[in-house]
Amino acid sequence: MIESLKEMVAIESGSADMAGLAKMATLIDGRLKALGFNTERRKAGDSAETVLGTLQGTGKAKMMLQTHMNTVYPSGILATQPYKVDGNRVYGPGIADDKGGIAVILHALQIRPAAAPTRRSRRARARRWCSRASVFPAGVTTQKTNTSKPTASCRACIS
Numbered sequence: 001m002i003e004s005l006k007e008m009v010a011i012e013s014g015s016a017d018m019a020g021l022a023k024m025a026t027l028i029d030g031r032l033k034a035l036g037f038n039t040e041r042r043k044a045g046d047s048a049e050t051v052l053g054t055l056q057g058t059g060k061a062k063m064m065l066q067t068h069m070n071t072v073y074p075s076g077i078l079a080t081q082p083y084k085v086d087g088n089r090v091y092g093p094g095i096a097d098d099k100g101g102i103a104v105i106l107h108a109l110q111i112r113p114a115a116a117p118t119r120r121s122r123r124a125r126a127r128r129w130c131s132r133a134s135v136f137p138a139g140v141t142t143q144k145t146n147t148s149k150p151t152a153s154c155r156a157c158i159s
Contacts, residue, residue, distance in 0.1 A: 001107050002090060008099040009083040009092035015070045021048035024069040031106050032137060057134045065109075065137040067101045105137055 008027065013020035028051045029039045037053035044050070048069075071094035073081075083092035092099075112135070 001103050002085070004103040004106060005090055005092070005095060005099060006083055008102060009095055010078070012073070012075055012078060013070055013094065014073050014075060014077075017070075017075055018048050020075075021069055025049045025051050028069070028102065028106075032109075035106075035109050037109075037135075037137070053135075053137045055135045059134075062134050065105045065135065067098050067105055067137075069098075069102070071097070071099070109135065109137065 008024065011020055011023045011027065013024045025041060025048065029041060032039050032051070032053035035055075037055045040052045040054075041049040042052060051069075073093040077093045081091075081093055083095075084090075
C-alpha cells in the first residue's frame, strides 16, 4: 500500500489540473482492470473523467466504493511538500484526502475473497457476502458538489 501511495502522490492532481487528473484516472483504470474489473471512463461537461469499475458477483448484494482523485493543492506543490516516510508515518499532498482512500479501496479489492468460506461465523458470513456481491468502485474527479445527492455517473452504478 505504501508503494501505491508513493505512486499516487507523485501525480499532482489538483482540481483544475486536467493532465494530473487524467493520469490518476489512467492509474485507477489500470489497477481495476488488473483486478478483473470491467472499467468505464465517463466525462461530464468540462470536468476530468470519472472511472467506474464493475465486477459482477453471484449474489444480489451491491457494494459501491467511491472516492475522489483530486486534491486541493496547486501545481508544483511537490517541490515544497514532497512525498516522505518518517518512521511509521507517510506524508505528501493528498495522502489523507483522498489518495489514501484510493489506496485502501484498491488494496481491499485485491484481497477480496474469491470464494465463500465454509465456517458459519460472523466473519465467514461477511466474507461470503463480499465474495458474492457485485462491486462498483468509482473514482470521481472531485468531491465538491452543490448537492448531497449522488452524481449521475454514481447513480448509474447502483441502479
